[in-house]
Amino acid sequence: MTIRLLLVGCGNMGHAMLAGWMNMPDAPEVTVVEPADALRERAAATGAVAVASAAELPADFAPEAVILAVKPQMMGKVLPDYARFGEACFVSIAAGTTMAALTGGLGEAAIVRCMPNTPAAIGRGVFGFTANDRTTPEQRALVRRLLEPAGTVFEVGDEAMIDRITAVSGSGPAYLFHFIEALAAAAKAIGLPDDVAVEAARQTVFGAAALAESSPEDAETLRKAVTSPGGTTAAALGVLMEDDRLTRLMTQAVEAAFVRAEELGRD
Structure with a gap:
């Protein structure tokens, strides 16, 4: 079954991950929300569906995972638009944005904090991630399935380790x-x-x-x-x-x- 993903934000890191997914043999079905025209057009060129805002997503749209790839400073403003996808696993790649902050905007959802790096675009990335207690084993496996084709994946149990891996492999x-x-x-x-x-x-x-x-x-x-x-x-x-x-x-x-x-x- 094809995985349905929603990618929120398609700047350099978001696009790197998108490129990695679209090169997978069993590429997921990806919808991108990106307000900037040039970045949205770049995303669409990969074969993804690209829209300018969450308001353009169909009412019955139900992604298995929502990848939050917006800047940390924008996260608080963006999160309420996606809280309706409460059954999805939310994966944030925003440096420094804590589980508490993400839960504050999304409610009691399955949330994963992840720090990738740009070599993910050529399948040579490094990813560190940690998941909250609401994340099921199946959702953890889904996250690994999305990340492993694009590089090396480390799951760390302590959220504080994400800031440390950000400083090493993220930057x-x-x-x-x-x-x-x-x-x-x-x-x-x-x-x-x-x-x-x-x-x-x-x-x-x-x-x-x-x-x-x-x-x-x-x-x-x-x-x-x-x-x-x-x-x-x-x-x-x-x-x-x-x-x-x-x-x-x-x-x-x-x-x-x-x-x-x-x-x-x-x-």
Whole structure:
């Protein structure tokens, strides 16, 4: 039986998830509510039904799951429009929006908090989710069925863990993209042509990530295998690893993201 989904909001993250679903062999039947014309047209181009508001949904529309992909600041305004789908499982991907806030807008519904990331669009996402007590085993299985084709899924029992995984994998792709930018800028600084610098940085990161995934060795072992004593890599790592410089910087960045996720929840 085809799964019926309602996707509320189709910005970058919503569209990434939509693209992943529409590429599934047994693609669900997806209806998207998106007020922005350009984003709604982009959603419709995937084969989904796209409307501008909840008022355009048929009176007898009954989705198995409602995916809430709007910005946290908009969630309180949006939720009342969808409380009528009380038999559905509501899956929120809004950073920092708590179970309590979602229940306040939806009533005593089955609610899942989930944090995906944008590589879900190519089936390489990372998802962390937690469910409230009203979520049945069948609904948990449905959530996994929707998420697993698009990446790696972690179910965490403690809602507080969602803010932590937000800071790591939810925001993490941006950290890596910035690393590519920084590596390309460094390559240009030592004299590589701009086009070579950019592509060398991209392909180096891609190749290293692919090796890390496919190798049975951990990252530390792989790093040491590249690092000949007294060689070029050792010289570079001497800068990055002195006084745990890069580790401390990444810890500060992740902690800042985590704190912001908690702030969004309080707001």
